[in-house]
Amino acid sequence: MVMKLAFSTLGVPGMPVTDVLRLATEHGWHGVELRAHPEEPVHPGLSPAERAAVAAEFKAAGVEVLSVAGYARIAAPGDDGPVLDEIRALLGLARDLGAPYIRVFPGGDADQSPEEADETAARRLGTAAEDATEAGVRILLETHDSHRTGADAMRVLGLVGHLQAGALWDVMHTWLGGEQPAESFAALSPHLGYVQVKDIASAEDTTPLALGAGVLPLTECVDLLARHHWDGWLCWEYEKRWYENAAPLPGLLAAGRRHLDRLVGEAA
Structure with missing residues (x-):
C-alpha cells in the first residue's frame, strides 16, 4: 500500500510557484493541490504560455500537481451556464497542468x-462530466x-453515475457533520478521488x-484506508488563508510530513 502526500496552497496564500515547489522538495512532499483563485499565481486566467511554464516547473522539481481546487458551486441557485463555464475553465487549466x-x-x-439542491448539482455535474x-x-x-457528509455527497453522485464525477473527502467536514470515518468511507469509497x-x-x-495537535480522527481515517488497501493521496489542507493568526504553514511542513508518514507506516 502506498499513499502519496500533498499539501494545499491554501496554506501559503499568494506564494509564487517556485517557492511552493522549494517547500515541497525540501520536505519530501509528493504533490501540491493548487488553489485556483484569481488572487493566486495559478488560476484559469493564465495564458497558454504561462500554463506551460507552471507545468514545466513542476516537472523539473519532480512534484505532481494533484488537483486544481476551484470554487464552482454546483448546487447553487441560478442558471446552469455560468457554473458550467466555471467548471470547464477549471478542467482546461487542470488538463494543461497535467492535474488528474x-x-x-x-x-x-x-x-x-x-x-x-441534489437535482441541480447532479444535473450540472452530469453535464460537466462529459467535458x-x-x-x-x-x-x-x-x-x-450544504453536503458536508459522505451520505450527503452520495445523494448527488448516485444520481450522476459517471466515472469522471467523484468525491473529495474532507475529514473535517464529515466529522463536523456527525459522521464517523467508517460511515464516510463506506459512502464515498466507490467514488473516492483523494x-x-x-x-x-x-x-x-x-x-x-x-x-496531530487537534481532535480530528486522523489515525482512524488512515487506519481505515489502509485496511481497505486504498492506494491514493492524502492532502493536508491547512486553511491559513481564512485564519490570519494561524501559525505559518512552512514551519509545520516537516513535522506534518513525519506525522503522516508515521500514521501510514503504523497502519500498513
Missing part, C-alpha cells in the same frame, strides 16, 4: 429544498457546506493546527 482532478463545492442554498472525459480530468465534489486531512482544536474552534 479538479475540486468543486456543493454550495446549496438555505432557500432550496435538499431535493432541489471532463474529453479533458482527461476527474471532477471531485468535496464534502463541504482525502483532505487537517486538524482543529474543536467543533467550535476550527483554526488550523499542526497535524
Whole structure:
C-alpha cells in the first residue's frame, strides 16, 4: 500500500510557484493541490504560455500537481451556464497542468429544498462530466457546506453515475457533520478521488493546527484506508488563508510530513 502526500496552497496564500515547489522538495512532499483563485499565481486566467511554464516547473522539481481546487458551486441557485463555464475553465487549466482532478463545492442554498439542491448539482455535474472525459480530468465534489457528509455527497453522485464525477473527502467536514470515518468511507469509497486531512482544536474552534495537535480522527481515517488497501493521496489542507493568526504553514511542513508518514507506516 502506498499513499502519496500533498499539501494545499491554501496554506501559503499568494506564494509564487517556485517557492511552493522549494517547500515541497525540501520536505519530501509528493504533490501540491493548487488553489485556483484569481488572487493566486495559478488560476484559469493564465495564458497558454504561462500554463506551460507552471507545468514545466513542476516537472523539473519532480512534484505532481494533484488537483486544481476551484470554487464552482454546483448546487447553487441560478442558471446552469455560468457554473458550467466555471467548471470547464477549471478542467482546461487542470488538463494543461497535467492535474488528474479538479475540486468543486456543493454550495446549496438555505432557500432550496435538499431535493432541489441534489437535482441541480447532479444535473450540472452530469453535464460537466462529459467535458471532463474529453479533458482527461476527474471532477471531485468535496464534502463541504450544504453536503458536508459522505451520505450527503452520495445523494448527488448516485444520481450522476459517471466515472469522471467523484468525491473529495474532507475529514473535517464529515466529522463536523456527525459522521464517523467508517460511515464516510463506506459512502464515498466507490467514488473516492483523494482525502483532505487537517486538524482543529474543536467543533467550535476550527483554526488550523499542526497535524496531530487537534481532535480530528486522523489515525482512524488512515487506519481505515489502509485496511481497505486504498492506494491514493492524502492532502493536508491547512486553511491559513481564512485564519490570519494561524501559525505559518512552512514551519509545520516537516513535522506534518513525519506525522503522516508515521500514521501510514503504523497502519500498513
